[in-house]
Amino acid sequence: MQSYYEANARERLDGLLDPGTFREILPPVARTLSPHLQALDLPAAFDDGIVIGTAKLEGLAVLVAAQEGGFMGGAVGEVQGAKITGLLERARNAEVAGIVLLLETGGVRLQEANAGLIAVSEVIRAICATRVAGIPVIAAIGGQYGCFGGMGIAAACCTGIVMSEEGRLGLSGPEVIETAHGVEEFDSRDRALVWRTVGGKHRFLLGDCDVLVDDRIDAFRRAIAQALREGDRLDLDAVEREHALLQRRVDRFGGCDDGADIWRDLGFPDPENVPLLATDALVAISQRLRAA
Amino acid sequence: MDWHDVTARLFPEGHHVVADGDLLAGTGRCGDTTFAVIGSAHHAEIGVELALAMARLVLATMRTHPGRPIVFLVDTAGQRLRRRDELLGLNRCMAHLAKCVEVARSRGHRVLGLVYDQALSGGFLATGMMADLCAALPESEIRVMNLSAMARVTRQPVERLAELARSSPVFAPGAINYVKMGAIDALWEGDLAAHLAAAVADAPATDTRRDVGQARGGRLLAAPIALRANVE
Numbered sequence: 001m002q003s004y005y006e007a008n009a010r011e012r013l014d015g016l017l018d019p020g021t022f023r024e025i026l027p028p029v030a031r032t033l034s035p036h037l038q039a040l041d042l043p044a045a046f047d048d049g050i051v052i053g054t055a056k057l058e059g060l061a062v063l064v065a066a067q068e069g070g071f072m073g074g075a076v077g078e079v080q081g082a083k084i085t086g087l088l089e090r091a092r093n094a095e096v097a098g099i100v101l102l103l104e105t106g107g108v109r110l111q112e113a114n115a116g117l118i119a120v121s122e123v124i125r126a127i128c129a130t131r132v133a134g135i136p137v138i139a140a141i142g143g144q145y146g147c148f149g150g151m152g153i154a155a156a157c158c159t160g161i162v163m164s165e166e167g168r169l170g171l172s173g174p175e176v177i178e179t180a181h182g183v184e185e186f187d188s189r190d191r192a193l194v195w196r197t198v199g200g201k202h203r204f205l206l207g208d209c210d211v212l213v214d215d216r217i218d219a220f221r222r223a224i225a226q227a228l229r230e231g232d233r234l235d236l237d238a239v240e241r242e243h244a245l246l247q248r249r250v251d252r253f254g255g256c257d258d259g260a261d262i263w264r265d266l267g268f269p270d271p272e273n274v275p276l277l278a279t280d281a282l283v284a285i286s287q288r289l290r291a292a
Numbered sequence: 293m294d295w296h297d298v299t300a301r302l303f304p305e306g307h308h309v310v311a312d313g314d315l316l317a318g319t320g321r322c323g324d325t326t327f328a329v330i331g332s333a334h335h336a337e338i339g340v341e342l343a344l345a346m347a348r349l350v351l352a353t354m355r356t357h358p359g360r361p362i363v364f365l366v367d368t369a370g371q372r373l374r375r376r377d378e379l380l381g382l383n384r385c386m387a388h389l390a391k392c393v394e395v396a397r398s399r400g401h402r403v404l405g406l407v408y409d410q411a412l413s414g415g416f417l418a419t420g421m422m423a424d425l426c427a428a429l430p431e432s433e434i435r436v437m438n439l440s441a442m443a444r445v446t447r448q449p450v451e452r453l454a455e456l457a458r459s460s461p462v463f464a465p466g467a468i469n470y471v472k473m474g475a476i477d478a479l480w481e482g483d484l485a486a487h488l489a490a491a492v493a494d495a496p497a498t499d500t501r502r503d504v505g506q507a508r509g510g511r512l513l514a515a516p517i518a519l520r521a522n523v524e
Contacts, residue, residue, distance in 0.1 A: 025520075025521055025524055026517070026520055026521060026524065030520075032513075032517055035512075035513065036462055039456070039460070040446075040448060040452075040456075052521060078511065078513055078514050078517075079513055079514075079517055081514070082502065082513065082514040082515075082517035082518040082521065083517060083518070083521045084521075085502075085514075085518045085521070086517065086518035086519060086520065086521025086522040087521050087522070089518065089521075089522050090521065090522045090523075093522075108413070108436055110436060110437070110442050110446050111446050111448075112462060113435075113436050113442065113462050114434075114435070114436065114461065114462050114463070114464075114469055114470060114473060114475075115462045115473065115511060115514075116436065117413060117416075117417075117436045118421075118470070118473055118474070118475045118501065118505075118511070118514075119514065120417065121416075121417050121421035121422075121475070122499060122501065122502065122518075124387075124390055124417060124418075124421075124422070125394070125421075125422060125499050126499070128390060128391055128393075128394035128422075129498075129499070131391075131394075132394055132398045149413075149414070150413070150414060150417050152383035153383050153386045153390065153414070153417055153418065154387075155387075156381075156383045156384040156386070156387030156388075157387040157390055157391060169383065170378045170382070170383055171371050171377075171378065171382045171386065171414055172371060172373050172377075172378060172382075172414070174375075176373060177373045177374065177375060177378070179441075180373040181373060181374070185374065186375040186378075197375060197378055197379050198378055202379075203381075206381060208384055234391060234394070234395065235395060235398075236351075236354055236355075236399065238395075239347075239351065239388065239392050239395050240351060242388050242391070243344070243347055243348065243351060243388065243392075246340075246344055246381075246384065246385055246388055247344060247348075249380065249381070250341065250344065250380060253379075253380060254340075254376075254380065256376075256379065257376070258379070259379060262379070
Protein backbone atom coordinates (compact mmCIF):
# COMPACT_ATOMS: atom_id res chain seq x y z
CA MET A 1 0.00 0.00 0.00
CA GLN A 2 1.38 3.35 -1.05
CA SER A 3 2.56 5.84 1.56
CA TYR A 4 0.86 9.25 1.40
CA TYR A 5 3.83 10.83 3.17
CA GLU A 6 6.36 9.62 0.62
CA ALA A 7 4.27 10.43 -2.46
CA ASN A 8 4.45 13.70 -4.36
CA ALA A 9 1.38 15.73 -5.33
CA ARG A 10 0.73 13.94 -8.63
CA GLU A 11 1.29 10.48 -7.13
CA ARG A 12 -1.23 11.29 -4.40
CA LEU A 13 -3.82 12.28 -7.00
CA ASP A 14 -3.09 9.09 -8.97
CA GLY A 15 -3.77 7.01 -5.87
CA LEU A 16 -6.80 8.95 -4.60
CA LEU A 17 -8.84 9.55 -7.74
CA ASP A 18 -10.85 7.10 -9.80
CA PRO A 19 -8.64 5.93 -12.72
CA GLY A 20 -8.94 8.00 -15.88
CA THR A 21 -11.21 10.67 -14.36
CA PHE A 22 -8.69 13.43 -13.62
CA ARG A 23 -8.66 16.41 -15.95
CA GLU A 24 -6.00 18.95 -15.02
CA ILE A 25 -6.79 22.67 -15.19
CA LEU A 26 -3.85 24.94 -16.07
CA PRO A 27 -1.43 22.01 -16.48
CA PRO A 28 2.32 22.58 -16.80
CA VAL A 29 1.98 23.22 -20.55
CA ALA A 30 0.01 26.39 -19.63
CA ARG A 31 3.31 27.65 -18.17
CA THR A 32 1.83 29.68 -15.33
CA LEU A 33 5.15 30.63 -13.75
CA SER A 34 5.60 32.97 -10.82
CA PRO A 35 6.90 36.34 -12.05
CA HIS A 36 8.19 37.16 -8.57
CA LEU A 37 10.51 34.15 -8.41
CA GLN A 38 11.86 34.99 -11.83
CA ALA A 39 12.55 38.56 -10.62
CA LEU A 40 14.74 37.05 -7.87
CA ASP A 41 16.48 34.69 -10.34
CA LEU A 42 14.98 31.74 -8.47
CA PRO A 43 13.81 28.57 -10.23
CA ALA A 44 10.10 28.64 -11.02
CA ALA A 45 7.70 25.77 -11.77
CA PHE A 46 5.35 25.46 -14.76
CA ASP A 47 2.46 24.62 -12.40
CA ASP A 48 3.73 26.93 -9.60
CA GLY A 49 3.76 23.97 -7.22
CA ILE A 50 0.07 23.13 -7.34
CA VAL A 51 -1.96 20.64 -9.36
CA ILE A 52 -5.66 21.44 -9.78
CA GLY A 53 -8.44 19.78 -11.73
CA THR A 54 -11.76 17.97 -11.93
CA ALA A 55 -12.13 14.27 -11.14
CA LYS A 56 -14.12 11.57 -9.47
CA LEU A 57 -13.27 10.09 -6.09
CA GLU A 58 -15.11 6.88 -5.20
CA GLY A 59 -17.66 7.91 -7.80
CA LEU A 60 -18.15 11.42 -6.36
CA ALA A 61 -17.58 14.38 -8.69
CA VAL A 62 -14.96 16.58 -7.06
CA LEU A 63 -12.63 19.50 -7.67
CA VAL A 64 -9.14 18.80 -6.34
CA ALA A 65 -6.00 20.77 -5.57
CA ALA A 66 -2.71 19.18 -4.48
CA GLN A 67 0.23 21.21 -3.21
CA GLU A 68 3.71 19.97 -4.13
CA GLY A 69 5.89 20.11 -1.02
CA GLY A 70 8.94 19.46 -3.16
CA PHE A 71 8.61 22.92 -4.70
CA MET A 72 9.52 25.61 -2.15
CA GLY A 73 7.98 23.57 0.68
CA GLY A 74 4.54 24.05 -0.83
CA ALA A 75 4.61 27.77 -0.03
CA VAL A 76 1.81 29.86 -1.55
CA GLY A 77 2.55 32.65 -4.02
CA GLU A 78 0.35 34.79 -6.24
CA VAL A 79 -0.15 32.22 -9.00
CA GLN A 80 -0.59 29.19 -6.75
CA GLY A 81 -3.08 31.03 -4.54
CA ALA A 82 -5.06 32.22 -7.56
CA LYS A 83 -5.27 28.65 -8.88
CA ILE A 84 -6.76 27.45 -5.56
CA THR A 85 -9.12 30.45 -5.25
CA GLY A 86 -10.37 30.07 -8.84
CA LEU A 87 -10.95 26.35 -8.29
CA LEU A 88 -12.97 27.05 -5.13
CA GLU A 89 -15.10 29.60 -6.99
CA ARG A 90 -15.64 27.10 -9.82
CA ALA A 91 -17.58 24.88 -7.40
CA ARG A 92 -20.39 27.44 -7.26
CA ASN A 93 -21.23 26.71 -10.93
CA ALA A 94 -20.39 23.02 -11.04
CA GLU A 95 -22.29 19.92 -10.01
CA VAL A 96 -19.78 18.57 -7.49
CA ALA A 97 -19.95 16.75 -4.18
CA GLY A 98 -17.23 19.04 -2.89
CA ILE A 99 -13.63 20.21 -3.07
CA VAL A 100 -10.61 18.28 -1.86
CA LEU A 101 -7.45 20.18 -0.85
CA LEU A 102 -4.28 18.11 -0.37
CA LEU A 103 -2.32 20.59 1.73
CA GLU A 104 1.42 20.46 2.23
CA THR A 105 2.75 23.93 2.88
CA GLY A 106 4.72 26.26 5.10
CA GLY A 107 2.21 29.03 4.34
CA VAL A 108 3.00 32.32 2.64
CA ARG A 109 5.84 32.12 0.10
CA LEU A 110 8.15 34.73 1.61
CA GLN A 111 9.87 35.30 -1.72
CA GLU A 112 6.54 36.77 -2.83
CA ALA A 113 5.94 38.55 0.48
CA ASN A 114 2.86 40.79 0.21
CA ALA A 115 1.53 38.98 -2.87
CA GLY A 116 1.74 35.66 -1.01
CA LEU A 117 -0.05 37.00 2.08
CA ILE A 118 -2.88 38.45 0.00
CA ALA A 119 -3.13 35.20 -1.98
CA VAL A 120 -3.53 33.17 1.23
CA SER A 121 -6.21 35.58 2.46
CA GLU A 122 -8.10 35.13 -0.80
CA VAL A 123 -7.94 31.34 -0.38
CA ILE A 124 -9.27 31.61 3.20
CA ARG A 125 -12.13 33.85 2.12
CA ALA A 126 -12.98 31.58 -0.84
CA ILE A 127 -13.08 28.49 1.42
CA CYS A 128 -15.47 30.24 3.81
CA ALA A 129 -17.69 31.54 1.00
CA THR A 130 -17.80 28.09 -0.64
CA ARG A 131 -18.91 26.53 2.63
CA VAL A 132 -21.59 29.16 3.26
CA ALA A 133 -22.92 28.16 -0.19
CA GLY A 134 -23.29 24.62 1.21
CA ILE A 135 -20.40 22.99 -0.64
CA PRO A 136 -18.04 20.93 1.54
CA VAL A 137 -14.30 21.55 1.41
CA ILE A 138 -12.19 18.69 2.77
CA ALA A 139 -8.50 19.08 3.64
CA ALA A 140 -5.99 16.23 3.77
CA ILE A 141 -2.72 16.65 5.67
CA GLY A 142 -0.02 14.02 5.78
CA GLY A 143 3.04 15.24 3.91
CA GLN A 144 6.52 15.92 5.19
CA TYR A 145 6.20 19.72 5.33
CA GLY A 146 2.96 19.67 7.34
CA CYS A 147 0.48 22.54 7.01
CA PHE A 148 1.47 25.84 8.61
CA GLY A 149 1.20 29.60 8.42
CA GLY A 150 -1.91 31.15 6.96
CA MET A 151 -2.68 27.83 5.28
CA GLY A 152 -3.03 26.34 8.79
CA ILE A 153 -5.89 28.81 9.21
CA ALA A 154 -7.22 27.86 5.77
CA ALA A 155 -7.23 24.16 6.73
CA ALA A 156 -9.18 24.88 9.91
CA CYS A 157 -11.74 26.84 7.85
CA CYS A 158 -12.54 23.65 5.93
CA THR A 159 -15.56 21.40 6.55
CA GLY A 160 -13.33 18.57 7.70
CA ILE A 161 -9.69 17.59 8.01
CA VAL A 162 -8.28 14.11 7.39
CA MET A 163 -4.80 13.62 8.87
CA SER A 164 -2.27 10.89 9.40
CA GLU A 165 -0.04 10.59 12.45
CA GLU A 166 2.81 11.89 10.28
CA GLY A 167 0.90 15.09 9.46
CA ARG A 168 1.49 18.32 11.35
CA LEU A 169 -0.91 21.25 11.57
CA GLY A 170 -0.45 24.63 13.18
CA LEU A 171 -0.11 28.36 12.62
CA SER A 172 3.48 29.28 13.53
CA GLY A 173 5.97 26.52 12.79
CA PRO A 174 8.34 25.37 15.55
CA GLU A 175 11.33 27.06 13.85
CA VAL A 176 9.52 30.40 13.74
CA ILE A 177 8.66 30.21 17.45
CA GLU A 178 12.20 29.16 18.35
CA THR A 179 13.59 32.09 16.34
CA ALA A 180 11.27 34.52 18.14
CA HIS A 181 11.56 33.29 21.74
CA GLY A 182 14.48 30.89 21.94
CA VAL A 183 15.05 27.19 22.25
CA GLU A 184 13.63 27.21 25.80
CA GLU A 185 10.24 28.20 24.39
CA PHE A 186 10.21 25.61 21.61
CA ASP A 187 13.08 23.32 20.65
CA SER A 188 12.28 22.77 16.98
CA ARG A 189 14.78 19.89 16.79
CA ASP A 190 12.98 17.95 19.56
CA ARG A 191 10.98 15.78 17.19
CA ALA A 192 8.85 14.19 19.92
CA LEU A 193 7.93 17.60 21.37
CA VAL A 194 7.00 18.90 17.92
CA TRP A 195 4.68 15.92 17.35
CA ARG A 196 3.11 16.26 20.83
CA THR A 197 2.33 19.90 19.96
CA VAL A 198 1.24 19.92 16.30
CA GLY A 199 1.27 16.26 15.18
CA GLY A 200 -1.66 14.26 13.83
CA LYS A 201 -2.35 12.32 17.04
CA HIS A 202 -2.55 15.47 19.16
CA ARG A 203 -4.76 17.17 16.59
CA PHE A 204 -7.06 14.14 16.56
CA LEU A 205 -7.29 13.87 20.35
CA LEU A 206 -8.10 17.60 20.59
CA GLY A 207 -10.70 17.24 17.84
CA ASP A 208 -8.89 19.47 15.33
CA CYS A 209 -8.92 16.76 12.70
CA ASP A 210 -12.04 14.69 12.26
CA VAL A 211 -10.38 11.51 11.09
CA LEU A 212 -6.97 10.03 11.84
CA VAL A 213 -5.83 7.52 9.23
CA ASP A 214 -2.82 5.34 8.60
CA ASP A 215 -0.20 6.68 6.23
CA ARG A 216 -1.71 5.01 3.18
CA ILE A 217 -3.26 6.75 0.19
CA ASP A 218 -6.21 4.34 0.15
CA ALA A 219 -6.95 5.15 3.81
CA PHE A 220 -7.01 8.86 2.93
CA ARG A 221 -9.32 8.12 -0.01
CA ARG A 222 -11.92 6.32 2.10
CA ALA A 223 -11.90 9.01 4.78
CA ILE A 224 -12.16 11.87 2.26
CA ALA A 225 -15.09 10.18 0.47
CA GLN A 226 -16.87 9.67 3.79
CA ALA A 227 -16.35 13.33 4.75
CA LEU A 228 -17.69 14.51 1.37
CA ARG A 229 -20.83 12.41 1.80
CA GLU A 230 -21.59 14.09 5.14
CA GLY A 231 -22.19 17.45 3.40
CA ASP A 232 -21.81 20.86 5.02
CA ARG A 233 -23.67 23.60 6.80
CA LEU A 234 -21.77 26.71 7.90
CA ASP A 235 -24.25 29.03 9.58
CA LEU A 236 -24.76 30.93 12.83
CA ASP A 237 -25.64 27.79 14.81
CA ALA A 238 -22.49 26.07 13.54
CA VAL A 239 -20.15 28.91 14.56
CA GLU A 240 -21.87 29.22 17.94
CA ARG A 241 -21.27 25.50 18.58
CA GLU A 242 -17.66 25.91 17.48
CA HIS A 243 -17.27 28.86 19.83
CA ALA A 244 -18.55 26.92 22.82
CA LEU A 245 -16.19 24.04 21.98
CA LEU A 246 -13.12 26.28 21.67
CA GLN A 247 -13.97 28.27 24.80
CA ARG A 248 -14.32 25.06 26.82
CA ARG A 249 -11.00 23.90 25.42
CA VAL A 250 -9.12 27.03 26.44
CA ASP A 251 -10.79 27.03 29.88
CA ARG A 252 -9.94 23.37 30.44
CA PHE A 253 -6.49 23.05 28.90
CA GLY A 254 -5.21 26.63 29.00
CA GLY A 255 -2.86 25.78 31.86
CA CYS A 256 -1.37 22.70 30.20
CA ASP A 257 2.26 22.90 29.18
CA ASP A 258 2.48 19.81 26.99
CA GLY A 259 0.34 17.61 24.80
CA ALA A 260 0.81 14.76 27.30
CA ASP A 261 -0.84 16.89 30.04
CA ILE A 262 -3.89 17.34 27.82
CA TRP A 263 -4.04 13.63 26.98
CA ARG A 264 -3.88 12.71 30.69
CA ASP A 265 -6.72 15.15 31.37
CA LEU A 266 -8.70 13.53 28.54
CA GLY A 267 -8.43 10.21 30.39
CA PHE A 268 -5.40 8.49 28.91
CA PRO A 269 -3.93 6.77 31.98
CA ASP A 270 -0.51 6.44 30.34
CA PRO A 271 -0.07 9.51 28.08
CA GLU A 272 3.63 8.78 27.50
CA ASN A 273 2.43 5.72 25.61
CA VAL A 274 0.29 7.67 23.13
CA PRO A 275 3.07 8.24 20.56
CA LEU A 276 3.65 4.46 20.45
CA LEU A 277 0.02 3.47 19.86
CA ALA A 278 -1.10 2.30 16.43
CA THR A 279 -3.64 4.57 14.77
CA ASP A 280 -6.59 2.19 15.14
CA ALA A 281 -5.76 1.51 18.80
CA LEU A 282 -5.57 5.25 19.51
CA VAL A 283 -8.86 5.90 17.72
CA ALA A 284 -10.56 3.06 19.62
CA ILE A 285 -9.39 4.32 23.03
CA SER A 286 -10.37 7.86 22.13
CA GLN A 287 -13.87 6.80 21.07
CA ARG A 288 -14.30 4.84 24.30
CA LEU A 289 -13.22 7.84 26.39
CA ARG A 290 -15.55 10.21 24.51
CA ALA A 291 -18.47 7.82 25.00
CA ALA A 292 -17.74 7.63 28.72
CA MET B 293 -1.83 56.31 16.05
CA ASP B 294 -3.66 55.92 19.37
CA TRP B 295 -7.03 54.17 19.11
CA HIS B 296 -8.72 56.98 21.09
CA ASP B 297 -7.89 59.46 18.32
CA VAL B 298 -9.07 57.03 15.64
CA THR B 299 -12.44 56.33 17.27
CA ALA B 300 -13.00 60.05 17.94
CA ARG B 301 -12.43 60.84 14.27
CA LEU B 302 -14.48 57.88 12.95
CA PHE B 303 -17.48 58.52 15.20
CA PRO B 304 -18.10 62.27 15.61
CA GLU B 305 -21.66 61.49 16.78
CA GLY B 306 -20.19 59.62 19.73
CA HIS B 307 -18.94 56.17 20.65
CA HIS B 308 -18.70 53.71 23.51
CA VAL B 309 -15.50 51.89 22.62
CA VAL B 310 -13.37 50.66 25.49
CA ALA B 311 -10.11 48.76 25.73
CA ASP B 312 -10.02 45.59 27.81
CA GLY B 313 -6.35 44.79 27.75
CA ASP B 314 -5.51 44.60 24.05
CA LEU B 315 -9.14 44.06 23.00
CA LEU B 316 -11.22 46.95 21.66
CA ALA B 317 -14.99 46.57 21.90
CA GLY B 318 -18.06 48.75 21.74
CA THR B 319 -20.22 50.77 19.37
CA GLY B 320 -19.79 54.00 17.46
CA ARG B 321 -22.17 56.34 15.65
CA CYS B 322 -21.33 57.78 12.26
CA GLY B 323 -24.15 59.80 10.73
CA ASP B 324 -27.31 57.76 11.23
CA THR B 325 -25.48 54.44 11.41
CA THR B 326 -24.43 52.55 14.52
CA PHE B 327 -21.38 50.35 14.04
CA ALA B 328 -20.22 47.42 16.12
CA VAL B 329 -16.54 48.12 16.81
CA ILE B 330 -14.16 45.19 17.32
CA GLY B 331 -10.42 45.45 17.32
CA SER B 332 -7.04 45.26 18.95
CA ALA B 333 -4.62 47.85 20.32
CA HIS B 334 -1.04 48.24 21.52
CA HIS B 335 0.40 46.15 18.64
CA ALA B 336 -1.47 43.19 20.12
CA GLU B 337 -0.15 39.69 19.63
CA ILE B 338 -3.23 37.63 18.77
CA GLY B 339 -3.32 34.46 20.87
CA VAL B 340 -6.15 32.02 21.48
CA GLU B 341 -7.91 34.22 24.06
CA LEU B 342 -7.92 37.38 21.94
CA ALA B 343 -9.04 35.52 18.81
CA LEU B 344 -11.95 33.97 20.73
CA ALA B 345 -12.84 37.31 22.35
CA MET B 346 -13.15 38.96 18.94
CA ALA B 347 -15.18 36.01 17.62
CA ARG B 348 -17.53 36.29 20.60
CA LEU B 349 -18.17 39.95 19.73
CA VAL B 350 -19.00 39.06 16.11
CA LEU B 351 -21.42 36.35 17.34
CA ALA B 352 -23.05 38.71 19.84
CA THR B 353 -23.56 41.33 17.12
CA MET B 354 -25.31 38.76 14.89
CA ARG B 355 -27.63 37.63 17.70
CA THR B 356 -28.40 40.98 19.31
CA HIS B 357 -28.23 43.44 16.41
CA PRO B 358 -28.95 41.64 13.14
CA GLY B 359 -27.61 43.57 10.17
CA ARG B 360 -25.54 46.04 12.18
CA PRO B 361 -22.35 46.89 10.29
CA ILE B 362 -19.10 45.81 11.90
CA VAL B 363 -15.79 47.66 11.73
CA PHE B 364 -12.50 46.02 12.71
CA LEU B 365 -9.83 48.38 14.03
CA VAL B 366 -6.53 46.66 13.33
CA ASP B 367 -3.29 47.12 15.24
CA THR B 368 -1.48 43.81 15.59
CA ALA B 369 2.07 42.54 15.70
CA GLY B 370 0.78 39.24 14.31
CA GLN B 371 -0.19 35.93 15.85
CA ARG B 372 1.24 35.15 19.27
CA LEU B 373 4.41 33.09 18.72
CA ARG B 374 4.15 30.72 21.69
CA ARG B 375 4.18 26.93 21.95
CA ARG B 376 1.14 27.04 24.25
CA ASP B 377 -0.99 28.76 21.62
CA GLU B 378 0.02 26.19 19.03
CA LEU B 379 -0.76 23.38 21.50
CA LEU B 380 -4.28 24.79 21.97
CA GLY B 381 -4.88 25.21 18.22
CA LEU B 382 -4.39 28.91 17.50
CA ASN B 383 -4.91 28.21 13.79
CA ARG B 384 -8.41 26.90 14.57
CA CYS B 385 -9.25 29.89 16.79
CA MET B 386 -8.19 32.25 13.97
CA ALA B 387 -10.19 30.19 11.48
CA HIS B 388 -13.19 30.39 13.80
CA LEU B 389 -12.95 34.19 13.78
CA ALA B 390 -12.73 34.19 9.97
CA LYS B 391 -15.77 31.90 9.72
CA CYS B 392 -17.75 34.16 12.08
CA VAL B 393 -17.00 37.10 9.77
CA GLU B 394 -18.14 35.10 6.74
CA VAL B 395 -21.38 34.03 8.44
CA ALA B 396 -22.01 37.67 9.46
CA ARG B 397 -21.52 38.74 5.84
CA SER B 398 -23.96 36.06 4.66
CA ARG B 399 -26.55 37.37 7.12
CA GLY B 400 -26.36 40.91 5.75
CA HIS B 401 -23.79 42.55 8.00
CA ARG B 402 -21.40 44.84 6.17
CA VAL B 403 -17.88 44.22 7.48
CA LEU B 404 -15.19 46.89 7.20
CA GLY B 405 -11.58 47.02 8.38
CA LEU B 406 -9.25 49.90 9.18
CA VAL B 407 -5.54 49.35 9.78
CA TYR B 408 -4.73 52.29 12.04
CA ASP B 409 -1.20 51.36 13.09
CA GLN B 410 0.34 48.06 12.04
CA ALA B 411 -0.88 44.75 10.64
CA LEU B 412 1.35 41.71 10.48
CA SER B 413 0.60 38.40 8.80
CA GLY B 414 -1.49 35.98 10.85
CA GLY B 415 -3.01 38.65 13.06
CA PHE B 416 -4.53 40.36 10.03
CA LEU B 417 -5.84 37.37 8.02
CA ALA B 418 -8.94 36.70 10.14
CA THR B 419 -10.00 40.35 10.61
CA GLY B 420 -9.19 43.12 8.12
CA MET B 421 -8.45 40.71 5.28
CA MET B 422 -11.84 39.01 5.77
CA ALA B 423 -13.70 42.34 5.54
CA ASP B 424 -15.83 43.45 2.58
CA LEU B 425 -13.54 46.44 2.36
CA CYS B 426 -10.34 47.23 4.27
CA ALA B 427 -8.71 50.67 4.45
CA ALA B 428 -5.58 51.96 6.18
CA LEU B 429 -4.26 55.17 7.64
CA PRO B 430 -1.40 56.54 5.52
CA GLU B 431 1.29 56.02 8.15
CA SER B 432 0.34 52.42 8.90
CA GLU B 433 2.45 49.40 8.00
CA ILE B 434 1.28 46.06 6.66
CA ARG B 435 3.69 43.22 6.14
CA VAL B 436 4.50 39.56 6.28
CA MET B 437 7.74 40.08 8.19
CA ASN B 438 10.53 42.64 8.28
CA LEU B 439 13.09 42.79 5.48
CA SER B 440 16.03 41.52 7.54
CA ALA B 441 14.10 38.43 8.70
CA MET B 442 12.85 37.90 5.17
CA ALA B 443 16.42 38.13 3.89
CA ARG B 444 17.47 35.43 6.37
CA VAL B 445 14.64 33.05 5.47
CA THR B 446 14.87 33.55 1.72
CA ARG B 447 18.69 33.69 1.67
CA GLN B 448 18.57 36.89 -0.34
CA PRO B 449 20.87 39.82 0.55
CA VAL B 450 18.93 42.47 2.44
CA GLU B 451 20.29 45.12 0.05
CA ARG B 452 18.69 43.22 -2.81
CA LEU B 453 15.32 43.10 -1.04
CA ALA B 454 15.59 46.78 -0.12
CA GLU B 455 16.22 47.59 -3.76
CA LEU B 456 13.25 45.44 -4.81
CA ALA B 457 11.10 47.17 -2.19
CA ARG B 458 11.77 50.47 -3.95
CA SER B 459 10.75 49.18 -7.35
CA SER B 460 8.12 46.56 -6.48
CA PRO B 461 5.03 46.76 -4.25
CA VAL B 462 5.48 43.06 -3.55
CA PHE B 463 8.30 43.53 -1.05
CA ALA B 464 7.72 46.87 0.68
CA PRO B 465 5.85 47.15 3.99
CA GLY B 466 4.00 50.45 3.51
CA ALA B 467 0.21 50.33 3.31
CA ILE B 468 0.39 52.08 -0.10
CA ASN B 469 1.74 48.86 -1.61
CA TYR B 470 -1.31 46.95 -0.42
CA VAL B 471 -3.42 49.65 -2.10
CA LYS B 472 -1.62 49.01 -5.40
CA MET B 473 -2.14 45.27 -4.99
CA GLY B 474 -5.84 45.69 -4.24
CA ALA B 475 -5.91 44.35 -0.67
CA ILE B 476 -6.40 47.84 0.79
CA ASP B 477 -9.18 49.83 -0.83
CA ALA B 478 -7.71 53.25 -0.02
CA LEU B 479 -5.64 55.25 2.43
CA TRP B 480 -7.99 57.33 4.57
CA GLU B 481 -6.87 60.90 5.24
CA GLY B 482 -8.72 63.89 6.66
CA ASP B 483 -12.38 63.27 7.51
CA LEU B 484 -12.41 59.62 8.64
CA ALA B 485 -16.14 59.69 9.34
CA ALA B 486 -16.86 60.64 5.72
CA HIS B 487 -14.64 57.77 4.52
CA LEU B 488 -16.44 55.33 6.83
CA ALA B 489 -19.88 56.45 5.69
CA ALA B 490 -18.88 56.10 2.04
CA ALA B 491 -17.27 52.68 2.64
CA VAL B 492 -20.30 51.14 4.34
CA ALA B 493 -22.43 52.31 1.42
CA ASP B 494 -20.06 51.18 -1.33
CA ALA B 495 -18.30 48.05 -0.02
CA PRO B 496 -18.47 45.20 -2.55
CA ALA B 497 -20.37 42.07 -1.52
CA THR B 498 -17.85 39.71 -3.13
CA ASP B 499 -14.05 39.49 -3.04
CA THR B 500 -12.89 41.91 -5.76
CA ARG B 501 -9.36 42.48 -4.47
CA ARG B 502 -7.55 40.71 -7.29
CA ASP B 503 -9.49 42.68 -9.92
CA VAL B 504 -8.64 45.92 -8.13
CA GLY B 505 -4.99 44.88 -7.92
CA GLN B 506 -4.95 44.18 -11.64
CA ALA B 507 -6.62 47.51 -12.49
CA ARG B 508 -4.08 49.35 -10.32
CA GLY B 509 -1.16 47.50 -11.90
CA GLY B 510 0.18 46.11 -8.61
CA ARG B 511 -0.90 42.47 -8.98
CA LEU B 512 -1.28 41.41 -12.55
CA LEU B 513 -1.64 37.62 -12.50
CA ALA B 514 -4.04 36.77 -9.66
CA ALA B 515 -7.18 37.90 -11.51
CA PRO B 516 -6.55 36.21 -14.89
CA ILE B 517 -5.22 32.98 -13.31
CA ALA B 518 -8.18 32.67 -10.93
CA LEU B 519 -10.55 33.26 -13.84
CA ARG B 520 -8.85 30.58 -15.91
CA ALA B 521 -8.95 28.12 -12.98
CA ASN B 522 -12.68 28.82 -12.77
CA VAL B 523 -13.66 28.45 -16.41
CA GLU B 524 -11.06 26.44 -18.38
